[in-house]
Amino acid sequence: MCTLVEANLAAFRIWPAATHAIATLVPVESPGLGTMAVDKHWRLYYDPEYLRAKPPVDAAAVIIHETSHCMFRHHQRAVAQCGKNATPEDWHLWNVATDYAINSSLRAEGINVADGIFPGDAVPPLEDLLSAESYFSELRKRRQECTQDPASLGKPGSGSCSDGQQRPWESGSPGNSQDAPGAGGADGAEADGAGVPSEGTIEDIITKVAKAIASQKGRGKGRGELERFASTTLVPIADPKAAFMRAIRNALHAVAGPDHRTYSRSSRRRPAGEVVFPSTYTVIPDVCVLVDTSGSMNDQDLSMALALISRVFSAFRDRRGVEVICGDTSLKEVQRVFQCNQVSLTGGGGTNMGKLVKKIANRQRPPQLLIVATDGDTGWCDRSDVPTKVPVLVGLTNDYYKRRVPTWMSCFSLNP
DSSP: OOOHHHHHHHHHHHOGGGHHHHHHOEEEEOTTOOSEEEOTTOEEEEOHHHHHTSOHHHHHHHHHHHHHHHHTTHHHHHHHHHOTTOOHHHHHHHHHHHHHHHHHHHHHTTOOOTTOOOGGGSSSOOOSSOOHHHHHHHHHHHHHHOOSOGGGTTOTTOOBOTTSOBOSOOOOOTTOEEOOTTSOOTTSOOSOOTTSOOHHHHHHHHHHHHHHHHHTGGGTOOOTHHHHHHHHHHSOOOOHHHHHHHHHHHHHHHHHOSOEEEEEEEOSOOOSTTOOOEEEEOOOOOEEEEEEOSTTOOHHHHHHHHHHHHHHHHHOOOTTOEEEEEESSSEEEEEEESSGGGOOOOOOSOOOHHHHHHHHHTSSSOOSEEEEEEOSOSOOOOGGGSOTTOOEEEEESOGGGGGGSOTTSEEEEOOO
């Protein structure tokens, strides 16, 4: 038998770095809930009967899990991932993804959530220690490949995908739940934040915990979501899409080089006497955008690819337009377009971006910059297959496959 006080004391001993955060949770007794849950106001909903049935160590692990949802801002991050028009199935999928990220990270720290779900429970298994966004991207892709009613997703043994396999995810078990943003607390009462910590207090606590986790790295602590939490809290990361556009501009500048001088037209400077100054001009590099149009690219992935092309148009203005090539295992269509709506997406077969990158880079007149928009579920080529003068930038619509991209390519996320 265990009480909330005993569970909290055990949690303090197990994970001292998060003591401030655990102590800040506002307990709300919820008989009949059958589990524990948190909302975005840092309220902890718990069922006393659920706690009584657990040893203090197991109950402490669940409290640490729920605290992690709050510290990692999973409620706020869900809005960016699921969108404003998200369905309950989207929220459930995000909850499963966050549980994977938290539980695999805690297990790496020696903290095991006894009734938790882990990336290895998926079919086929997922890697450990990835971000919630990476898990969500892959689970969403798997869901779209399944033919059964989306309402049944996440239920163990609840049917098969189109290939006859078991569902590639598991439902959140007791002690592994957070509430969808705007969906109310565990007792349905999240209308206001009365009696909960202020936003300033929460930020101070998150910073303290991040510093505590970062200070333990020398002893091998802080892996997976914990490491990302500490690094991004203490040194906030830049918007990946903005970083991608900067990388494109820097690559263009590196290819074009400094401004050139010409006497074919007079300079605007008007010196005295008969001295003539040259004018300057900039070389416009030849840019090619390769769009993955294989069967694994769904409508959302293709929309992100088109958005990338649109951003390239805004950052790179060339009277010749931009070369856009669609392909899966072979080059389908080469287009020279001037507007994003002129792009014709053709394909739908298998995928091998490495083969297409090699083919484009070894043309008689290769582009001076190659940008690839893909979900990342593809093979890649070696550096020796691509001429040194052709830099390759990869925009991923699915963060889960980031580790597949060769290190010699610059890789960025296109996810919203």
